[in-house]
Amino acid sequence: MSTEIGHNILRFTTLESTNKYVLGSLEKENFAAGTVVLAGFQEAGKGLGKNHWESEAGKNLLLSIILKPAFLEPQYQFYLNKFASLGVYDFIRSLLPDKKVTVKWPNDVYIDDGKVAGILINNTLIGKHFEYAVAGIGINLNQKAFRSDAPNPVSINHYTKRDLDLEKSLHDLLECLNKRFKQLEQGREEYLDRDYLAALYRHRQWSEFISAKERFKGMITGISEFGQLRIEHHKGTLLEFDFKEVEFII
Numbered sequence: 001m002s003t004e005i006g007h008n009i010l011r012f013t014t015l016e017s018t019n020k021y022v023l024g025s026l027e028k029e030n031f032a033a034g035t036v037v038l039a040g041f042q043e044a045g046k047g048l049g050k051n052h053w054e055s056e057a058g059k060n061l062l063l064s065i066i067l068k069p070a071f072l073e074p075q076y077q078f079y080l081n082k083f084a085s086l087g088v089y090d091f092i093r094s095l096l097p098d099k100k101v102t103v104k105w106p107n108d109v110y111i112d113d114g115k116v117a118g119i120l121i122n123n124t125l126i127g128k129h130f131e132y133a134v135a136g137i138g139i140n141l142n143q144k145a146f147r148s149d150a151p152n153p154v155s156i157n158h159y160t161k162r163d164l165d166l167e168k169s170l171h172d173l174l175e176c177l178n179k180r181f182k183q184l185e186q187g188r189e190e191y192l193d194r195d196y197l198a199a200l201y202r203h204r205q206w207s208e209f210i211s212a213k214e215r216f217k218g219m220i221t222g223i224s225e226f227g228q229l230r231i232e233h234h235k236g237t238l239l240e241f242d243f244k245e246v247e248f249i250i
Contacts, residue, residue, distance in 0.1 A: 002185055003034045005065055006174035014057075015039040018064035019122055019136035026124065026132060033068040038170070042138075060155070061139040061170060065177070069130050071185065077123055077133075078227025081106050082192045083184045084119045084135045087177035089199050092116060092139070094172065096159055104201035105220075105229050106243055109139075113250050114154030116140050141169055152250060197222060201248075206234070208249035211241065215249070 015021045018037045025031075041057035055062055065084075072079060085103045092109060093101050102110045109117035120136040140155035142163045157163060183191050197203065203220050209231065210216075217234040224230060228240040 002182060003067065005034045005067075005178045005181060006036050006170075008032055008035045010035065010037045012037070012039045014041045014043060016043045017136070018042065018062060019120060019134055022064050022066055022134045023122055023124075031066040031132070033066065035066045036174070037064045037066070038062070055138060055140070056143045058166075059142040061137070061141055061166065061173060063137050063170075065135040065137070067133040067135065067181075069133055069184070072130060074123070074125055074128060074130065075226060077121070077130075078106070078223075079184055079189060079192060080121050080123075080133050080135060081119065081227065082196045083180040084121065084137065084177065085109060086192060086195055086199065087180040088117045088119065088137060088139060088173070090176040090180070091169075091173045092156065094176070095156055095164070099159060101199075102201040103196060103199045104248070105223065106227065108201075110201055111154055111156075111159065114152045114158075115150070116154050116156060137173075139173070141166065209246050210249060211246045 012021070015037075018039050022031070022037055039062045042055055042062050067080070069080065085107065088109050089101060089103050092111070096111065099111050104110050104115070107119040107121070108115050109119075117137065117139040122134045122136070123130060124132040124134075140153060140157075142157045143155045144157055146153040180192070183189075200220065200223075206217055206219050208215065209218050218231040218239070220229065221232050221238070222230045224240055228242055229246065231239045231241065231246070233239055
């Protein structure tokens, strides 16, 4: 039976973070696959690593999706990033069809060089199988000003110049996510591979990067089957990086 994302929505005015709430509740709650936890405000929204997510109360979409992707082998868990980021990408493209929207590896969605959405995937495994995957998503929808030291946040409101209805936006986002998750459930990974690469931020463009070893010029050539970023070094070497091993200079 296929998963319907959003068939059950748990709504909260305020949470520390939606992912933290879900992960802290897994032992005592039997969440149905596709359940969405939605918050109007997060006191301590998280991104990848030590990053934090700034969001004004009642202005944005802040949610976590609970999944049970038993069909997916853990070594291919990057497909969860692909499904989630492409679902968010599709949603934002539908609102801003004339803007340059891209997916910045591994878990952000950009408009030009500004970050409009972030995704954080937490996985729980039993042996060699998924028990849960929790996909946390934050989308800057109606926020007009950002006060943190985050380098490049933008919101959809910056481009539309009008506030979007949160409920309709949630409905439209869940439709986009369901479409992408069904591709994954049905074994149509080639669509996710193709579309992720087509949407990839700075794909096939010479750009500046920084790793633990050096700052260098390189060109993204693709993504490995396990989710590593492949970069051609300007000196000709082909490199692969895991999460947090390389950063873009923007």
